[in-house]
Amino acid sequence: MENGEQKIFVWCNFSEGMNDAIIHGMMIAITLRKELCLFHLLDKRVHETIEIAEARLRGVAAKISPLMSTVSVKYFVKDQPIKLSLDQLAQLYECLVLVAHKVSVPQLLPVLEYAAFPFLFVSAKTNIEPIYKRIVVPVGYMKKCKDLALWASYLGRHNGAMIDIFTAEEGWQADQQVVKNNIFSIKRLYGKFRFPFQVVESHTSTWKLQKAALEHALGLKSAMLIVSASFKPTIIDSFLGLTERKVISRSEDLSVMCVNSQVDFYTFCG
Structure with a gap:
């Protein structure tokens, strides 16, 4: 993933609500005319590998890219602590906002203090x-x-x-x-x-x-x-x-x- 272009990141943990978060992220990216990035941190509890996670996100990106002709869609997988990732998203990848479903609040809200960009928590499925x-x-x-x-x-x-x-x-x-x-x-x-x-x-x-x-x-x-x-x-x-x-x-x-x-x-x- 190239840096140098401002981006809207979406927290993708393959759990309930992820697709809703992606739709909201698409809305924000299209509105602000920014690149959309699907972001995932490896979950060691399920013995996940970078290759498997990238393949899953690649499939999601392939589905939504045709719907976003004016905005590019990328995916981003990391195997590292979330605090370090937040710092990189800001300094290396010019993250404007991280979009996540509200079910991820317990995991994400405590680490917001390490982020130099806001978190947007969403849940609506219709009338977005x-x-x-x-x-x-x-x-x-x-x-x-x-x-x-x-x-x-x-x-x-x-x-x-x-x-x-x-x-x-x-x-x-x-x-x-x-x-x-x-x-x-x-x-x-x-x-x-x-x-x-x-x-x-x-x-x-x-x-x-x-x-x-x-x-x-x-x-x-x-x-x-x-x-x-x-x-x-x-x-x-x-x-x-x-x-x-x-x-x-x-x-x-x-x-x-x-x-x-x-x-x-x-x-x-x-």
């Missing part, structure tokens, strides 16, 4: 296109809100998606000013393009914003929610149900993108 036409971005006083908004802008620019800037309301004046500054920066970025967006006031604090954003997105029926992963949830987070794992588990057929809050993106969508 409308999901990426409506994006919900929670914006509180956290600096990482701008990265969530940046990724949403990719689908705004390339897919004409409507973006809801879902804002927090803070009791402390200093925190509320940070929220306003974040909203101003995001609106200034979005104003450079021609996709639709709107500010939606949540009337809730940043601590509860992720949960409120999920409820808002569920009310839209078809949407993608972008959240920031903290990896060190507090007791308050767990009590209020704000952890990323709980958000994903309650997201029904929404697609949920989780962004690493600890590192900057390695690759930006061109």
Whole structure:
């Protein structure tokens, strides 16, 4: 597989939901006009070999390539720790996002902290296109809100998606000013393009914003929610149900993108 071209990777572990993840990955790749890569790590528990895994992925790639005439399809098999693979996907292969089915959350979410690109967890089997036409971005006083908004802008620019800037309301004046500054920066970025967006006031604090954003997105029926992963949830987070794992588990057929809050993106969508 050649590097030098931005790519959409799909987590392929030959388990339930893999085909659904591939369909979503195809949708994202075609929309952003990026190469699609089917990615697999060897599973030593089933005595798998690279040759067997590559043959299986080659068969999948052969089936979907005719459906993606404008985008190339590749496959990628590695026999190494997932942490090392994530680093290579970013630095060597310019990964924009890793798409995976929600059944893979227990395996993938804990290693997101080592990734310089977001993970997109999906589950919908039908009506996939409308999901990426409506994006919900929670914006509180956290600096990482701008990265969530940046990724949403990719689908705004390339897919004409409507973006809801879902804002927090803070009791402390200093925190509320940070929220306003974040909203101003995001609106200034979005104003450079021609996709639709709107500010939606949540009337809730940043601590509860992720949960409120999920409820808002569920009310839209078809949407993608972008959240920031903290990896060190507090007791308050767990009590209020704000952890990323709980958000994903309650997201029904929404697609949920989780962004690493600890590192900057390695690759930006061109």
